[in-house]
Amino acid sequence: MPTDCQSHVTRQLTFFLQRVAPVLACVLTVSASSWRANANDDHFERRVRPLLAENCWGCHGKTEHEGGLRLDTVTGLRSGGNSGRAVVAGQPEKSRLILAVRQTTELKMPPDGKLTRTQISDLEKWIADGAVWPIDSHQPSDDSNDEEVKLLEPDVTRLAESLQLWLKADAFRCNDEQAVFVWPDLSGHGRDLTATAGIRAEGTGTPPQFIARSHVGGHPAVRFVEGNGLAGSPDHVLDIHGDAAATIFIVCQLEPSTTTSRLENLLMIGNPALHADPGGPRAIYLEIDRSTDTPTLDLAGGWSHDASLGPGSAELLYSQPRVLTVTKTPGPMTAGTSFFFDGNSAQEILKRPLEGTDTVPDVQHRNDFGIAIGKPAGWAGSIHGDIAEVIVYNRVLTNDERRGVEAHLLQKFGLLTARIFEAATRRFTGEERSHWSFQAIRDPVPPVVAGADLSANPIDHFVVAKLEANELHPAPPADRRTLIRRVTYDLIGLPPTPDEVHVFLADKSGNDAALRRLVDRLLSSSHYGERWGRHWLDAVRYADTTANDGNFVMRYAYRYRNYVVDAFNDDKPYDEFLMEQVAGDLMLHNDPRVTAERIIATGFLMIGPKALAETDKEQVKMDIVDEQLDVIGRALMGLTVACARCHDHKFDPIPTVDYYSLAGIFRSTEMFSDLERNASKWMEYIVPSGLNGETIEVMAPKDSVPRHLRVHLRGSRFRLGQIAPRRFLQVLAGSGHQTISGNSSGRLELARWIASANHPLTARVMVNRIWQGHFGTGLVSTSDDFGTRSEPPSHPDLLDWLATRFIESGWSVKEMHRLILNSQTWQMSTRVDPEIQERAVAIDPDRRLLWRAPRRRLDAEQLRDSLLVIAAQLDRRIGGSELTRKLYEASQVLDEKRGIASASTINSRWDGFDSRRRSLYLPVVRNGLPDVLAIFDAADANAVTAKRNETTVPSQTAFLLNNPFALQQAEAFARHVSSLTDDETARIGLAYEISLCRQPTGDELTAASRFLAEYRDSLRQRNVEANDAELSAWSRYCQMLFCLNEFLYVE
């Protein structure tokens, strides 16, 4: 008779019986706990709690936490304070609290007195007996909101005493869809349920089936259908008798059935009266009554004696997994029964009280079977559905105890309650929601501005309309020389060559057409991606080393950099670009090359600064999550999300629970491949490259166990608050929205949400960044903050119009360049007549209305690259990894096997920085940039750089005058022009064309000649040989050219 399943179960049963106690401990508490209770509850309440309250809570209580220590809550007691744990349960000699109150060391508590001997020994006894803190339903044991579901640790021993039955479908193994003949009881009382159909006369129903992945959160369950039933032995009935109390937990998902049974038995304890014996309610019997069209769920004592939830209430158990709780106090049926669905009271859900009788049930057990589920015998029917777990106690649990078990079950089966979402839901005021950047992007009609010479480009209409409203006018157009220098630097970050200048000046087509042609040429150059990729790298804090203590080289960070350059060169649609960086590893593609590319894109998440030597690994993980959220917030959405780590955002409607909703997504993603104590290793792994069957090693995250985080109060993970379900920002995605399924980290969903055309911020932030790249300042000047403290946009309609065009174009960055560069606004001169200027400065000194073009200093990369170009030294190769490899080799290898090398030895004099490649390719060593970049305000790779500073400091002028790099380029520049011609005037002319894109004036020629002559003379007076003097004079002259403001600033 015993099937494989049953004998297997029997073995399992024995196995489990031998381990009931620890298993019990594991299930009924969230974490293993050494807190045990006995008569010490009394000791605590009478002697310890008042002692603590009087002597300690003043400084270590709710309002003040001296030394970070709270002694008025369980959590506080267990967390300890700044100096560590205050109490070690069971060991008073090791407890700082005892040392402190004994006052034998320097630490003396209370500071202004001493406890009596008796008080001290009361504390010692309390700790020796386990430092119990009883859970009291009248006094919450910590001060969190009563409405929240708390993940408490129910008192194990007390609950164990009243445990009567415990069935778990996941505790025994069966093959899927195999018959369940025995469902073992894990309470320790041996009250196994069995299917006895065919074994005895009037046996129970046929055996139900074991389902490995049931409807109950994908967990194992026992599935009942018509005719199935399990029942316990009459020799092992539950200890629930007479006018009894009980608490029942059932985790299940039921379905409406089509049987003819009027009553479906969910759980029966005792003997419900027969029709023939109506006066005897002898059971506590959970049933679904199908005598009407609207089946009800009720707790029956017997025939016509029940407490019912009313018509249609059975639906609460259909079609979705539930944690059902039923409590019954002694006394009248209806008054004493309560139902809870996922922890929410039925009254609240159904908005009506129970109906029923006042009968007092008198539980008496049958002599043919004990407790039963499903069809116990001939007369009742079975429920239809999956039951995963059943727990029965013979008393009513306190609120805290009940909630603790419910929370445990909800967490275990992945059923987040509406309550948790509700608690985490924030409703915003009209004012909060009305902030300009949270509104949907509009497509405003450009204003009509009259004027024969005004272009057709709507940008100009938006701008000029505002100028005219302020009685201002746009500056005249810049000349072609100015324009080609400006646009070449803007788009590719290099100066135009003299030939390129000649071609542009000679182009006989109209200005529009000529400029368009020029722009197209520049946009199709591979150097474009190097320039605009660098803007992006600023925003995403790109670096090749990890910073902080180890400053380890991230060998594969360069792949991400090259990905960015390629993305801009290919004009990858911006929405795709974003999604790939946030969740590329989750966006697999048939083409392995695309897959590899997408995985490399997630380097975006990996390149931040990391304190890898920190021994508190959980803290490190949360710190990394924080900086990821900072980048995603500020760079992608213009929101300072990271400000909500410790408290609600002080200014923007971003509650701290939203921060932790997002944090949970990233905490469900693994960044590390190991967590070695003093040098953890970030994730690197091998993927097919898609080329010739080869593989490459990449730096990328992997999704890990999906989990929700709790709010870390004040950012501390020792003080946990409510659960923050993984989701997006509520003020943008809707209060209480739920769009991430339980089984995924949520990164892909997040990526899609951010990259959506409906997201109010994403497109605005990017077009603003592009505008900033062409004008020096965005329409919103704080390009990483569109929140409530930011300056509103100077031209809100223009911003939205551009954002709409951006999305419409398929998120094409190159199209946006064309649109902006085509405008007269961008093509204006930097200079206007003095009287006009004076007036304009008085009205709009910061030029937010754009009455002239800005003059901008070359940034660090443009400067270095320019010096190399004019010296004819630049190595124009694109991409590659040679410099990273060189960096790795020059670093101090600490662990070859794990690929850990410290770049702390690298300083600005490292010879790798002597490379003549474009600055973009110089490895970014955090806290160790080469001087040429650091001195000219290169981005600080430790944080998001939305906009670089532009400073004028003597270290820059010293650099240009004296630094070896400057001197080298000066000499190379001199040699270069000398090699092209011997004629002095021609040489000067060439030098001007190469560096300043124009010919010198007559005065400038004269001055140059005079300088050269005098300098040569001075050198000869110092006995410098003629050829050397010649080279030296020219070098000084050429150097002087690139020291000029005219060179350093782009008009």
Add this chain to the structure above:
Amino acid sequence: MWNRHPSRRQLLQQIACGIGHTAFLGLAAVEASAEQARSVLAPKLPHLPPRAKSVIFLFMHGGVSHVDSFDPKPKLAEWNGRPSPLPKPQFEFADTGNLLQSPWKFRPYGESGLEVSELFPEIGKCADDICVIRSMQNGNQVSHGPAALALHTGDGVFTRPSMGAWLLYGLGSENQNLPGFVTLSPSSYHGGSQNYGSAFLPAAYQGTRIGDGNTPFREAVFSDLGVSDQSELQRQQLDLLQRLNRQYQRTRNDDSRLEARIQAYELTFRMQMEAPLVTDFSQESRTTRSLYGIDDDPTDEFGRLCLVARRLSEAGVRFVHVNHSYPRNYWDAHSGLKKNHTTNAKKVDKPVAGLLRDLQQRGLWDDTLVVWGTEFGRTPAAQGTDGRDHHPHAFTMWMAGGGIQGGMTYGTTDEFGYYVTSNQVTMHDLHATILHQLGLDHTKLTYRYAGRDFRLTDVSGRVVKDILI
């Protein structure tokens, strides 16, 4: 030679060509408007009456053991070799064993009777002039990087400006021919340049480096300054440059940056004359040199740093950051405590004491706040057989001059030196106190960045009033 307290007129006179002091260097904004044309480094008014004008911060890199230097723990001898009865900290860098007594004896010094260990006899002789803070606390920062960053910038994880940058931001510089914040021989490890950086403050406030942890200080120079005997030649070049710059500027006179850069070139030229003098000791007497231990072994190196620090401070440099740092010097005695601390102490003891004496003798004592610090202490329990591990939970730093009481100790630790038992001083408290002595209210010295106001002390910090005169 050094005009320490120039009046406005004196400042103007110091500038060549009499060019206006106001249109000057260091503009941090994109094309400034007229009102932003003032120099970001010009002297600013403090919030409160200052006690001191400059800070000399002596950084002992690696973690000086407090129980072996300035916090005597006789109980360690009693309990040597036994397990600690006190619970060990929740976070430690490595595993430690039983308690380890100090290899050095302590003795009282001066009228105050302040106890200092045999490692620092010369500093001990200055006991009546220093305030030893035994209750320093650096959070849970058990590794060098975050700990050093927390000490220098207030935070071990996020990027924040260093204390020197904040000070310069708050007060400006008194000497416009020298950088206002100088760092001597800093390490490139453990945060590197971030420890003297300006983060989101304007770049003009970052520390200017002379030398580094790898280079003997004798060979260190201010980088990018031309040789003075070439200055005539360079002047010819500059004259042409400036003439053309002026021409360019004439039709662009609403842009103050252009003038600022013209001035910056002139300043560079002047600095080339003045800066080398800082490291030129030929003007210092033999007595002074030997006071610092210069030309003697092993005190020459650090002696030079201390003397340069005095000269810089005297010349009006607000914050001089003096490093005894990795890789050439390191207090990180995970093993071989006795040898490590003996060697290191010998290098710094006499020079530091010399610095204190010199400041007193020259009447610079009240104006100069000296801070002797380290990123954390070391564990009372042994690491291995003869070392101590990192210990941020309690350690010692001392302060002197600049309105700080001498001859006192502040704060206490338990009998083994594990935890602070009274008057804890966190990094924020230290910073608040330093700023206070220079006349700045740490809650008022703020800078707007990323949507909110930041300050060196973030949202905490208290001025330790008990140690002030």
